[in-house]
Amino acid sequence: MLPLPLLRATARMAAGGGARRHFSRSKAKAKPPRILITGSLGQLGVPVAKFLRGHYGVENVIMSDIIKPTDDIASSGPYIFADILDFKGLQEIVVTHRIDWLIHFSALLSAIAEQNVPLAVRVNIEGMHNVIELAKQYKLRVFVPSTIGAFGPESPRAPTPNVTVQRPKTIYGVAKVHAELLGEYYFHRFGLDFRCLRFPGVISSDPPGGGTTDYAVAIFHEVLRGGRYECYLKPDTRLPMMYIEDCVRALWSYMTAPAERLRRRVYNVTAMSFTPEELAAALAPHVPAISVTYRPDSRQAIADNWPQILDDSEARADWGWRPEVPDVQSLVQRMVHDVRAAGLAHDA
Ligand SMILES: NC(=O)c1ccc[n+]([C@@H]2O[C@H](COP(=O)([O-])OP(=O)(O)OC[C@H]3O[C@@H](n4cnc5c(N)ncnc54)[C@H](O)[C@@H]3O)[C@@H](O)[C@H]2O)c1
Numbered sequence: 001m002l003p004l005p006l007l008r009a010t011a012r013m014a015a016g017g018g019a020r021r022h023f024s025r026s027k028a029k030a031k032p033p034r035i036l037i038t039g040s041l042g043q044l045g046v047p048v049a050k051f052l053r054g055h056y057g058v059e060n061v062i063m064s065d066i067i068k069p070t071d072d073i074a075s076s077g078p079y080i081f082a083d084i085l086d087f088k089g090l091q092e093i094v095v096t097h098r099i100d101w102l103i104h105f106s107a108l109l110s111a112i113a114e115q116n117v118p119l120a121v122r123v124n125i126e127g128m129h130n131v132i133e134l135a136k137q138y139k140l141r142v143f144v145p146s147t148i149g150a151f152g153p154e155s156p157r158a159p160t161p162n163v164t165v166q167r168p169k170t171i172y173g174v175a176k177v178h179a180e181l182l183g184e185y186y187f188h189r190f191g192l193d194f195r196c197l198r199f200p201g202v203i204s205s206d207p208p209g210g211g212t213t214d215y216a217v218a219i220f221h222e223v224l225r226g227g228r229y230e231c232y233l234k235p236d237t238r239l240p241m242m243y244i245e246d247c248v249r250a251l252w253s254y255m256t257a258p259a260e261r262l263r264r265r266v267y268n269v270t271a272m273s274f275t276p277e278e279l280a281a282a283l284a285p286h287v288p289a290i291s292v293t294y295r296p297d298s299r300q301a302i303a304d305n306w307p308q309i310l311d312d313s314e315a316r317a318d319w320g321w322r323p324e325v326p327d328v329q330s331l332v333q334r335m336v337h338d339v340r341a342a343g344l345a346h347d348a
């Protein structure tokens with residue numbers, strides 16, 4: 001009988017040797033991550049879940065929120081109730097479903113948050129505390145979206161660089177700066193794999209959740225239905241924007257980017273900037289009788305403190321970010337198609 005170490009070495013050689021065994025293991029298909037999306041019934045959550053399910057398998061992407069899902073969502077894959085303010089409930093989900101990545105979408109958006117500041121403090125700030133502790137405790141990769149709303153009147157507005165003064169004047173912006181800094185701190189202090197993108201206004205045919213950039217979604221629905229739209233921002237209010245498919249791609253490319261390519265944990269990303277009158281002009285060929293009027297409300301003051309052009313050169317250089325819908329004309333083409341298709345699906 002051979003001594004035990006010799007026996008093991010012989011068995012290894014018979015199996016093709018240690019190095020080869022290691023090689024074949026590293027070539028094995030990587031196990032897909034198990035992903036929890038919080039606040040997943042909103043404008044971003046639904047398309048992000050759909051994309052990730054297509055990529056990683058339906059069962060590996062768990063949607064959650066505090067509202068009742070539609071029949072379509074309920075039958076499309078795993079959906080569970082999860083209140084971002086309930087740490088134990090979240091803990092139970094992470095453990096039971098063996099979660100690897102957490103995508104944190106629960107929030108009150110800029111305009112709606114100003115109408116209920118105590119609730120915004122709870123959901124947007126306390127919710128983030130739960131998310132970050134959970135991610136640290138269970139070693140999750142965590143994605144938290146930030147926004148152009150994380151900048152303020154003292155920030156350079158055209159363009160707004162990745163690192164600059166950030167003194168936002170909304171509770172939404174204050175909560176996002178808090179989230180960015182907390183995430184960077186947990187990364188440096190505890191090695192947490194925190195990833196955050198500052199998105200511009202995201203444009204899709206799904207209803208937005210009460211933000212300052214919502215006009216750029218509502219205008220499509222209203223003018224394609226009745227030819228008219230009353231805009232709550234002034235005609236020359238320039239803001240950065242992005243089509244939903246670019247937003248989903250940015251999130252996924254960034255989440256899968258190798259850590260060594262990331263010089264930061266918080267990046268600006270954008271696709272284009274336009275004003276309401278430029279958007280209306282680009283829509284005119286599709287709706288010849290279009291009529292857009294302007295009646296600015298309290299959202300104007302929010303928009304006036306936000307970037308007009310976001311500088312995303314660092315995301316482009318570090319992990320190869322590039323929008324596929326880079327201008328207002330191509331955005332309008334996509335949106336007219338999407339909104340008409342959604343209307344047809346709705347009428348059917
Ligand atoms: N849509 C944009 O233009 C945009 C741009 C930049 C950043 N973001 C960020 O992306 C994230 C998602 O945005 P969205 O547009 O999908 O927002 P949304 O308002 O459409 O969706 C937010 C979701 O959070 C849920 N929610 C609220 N309170 C909750 C709680 N207590 N527990 C769990 N869920 C709760 C809501 O039910 C809702 O479904 C937000 O953090 C937002 O700040 C969005």
Ligand SMILES: C[C@@H](O)[C@H](N)C(=O)O
Pocket residue numbers: 109110111146147148149199200201202210211212213214
């Ligand atoms: C820009 C973004 O954060 C969101 N659409 C808002 O206007 O609040």
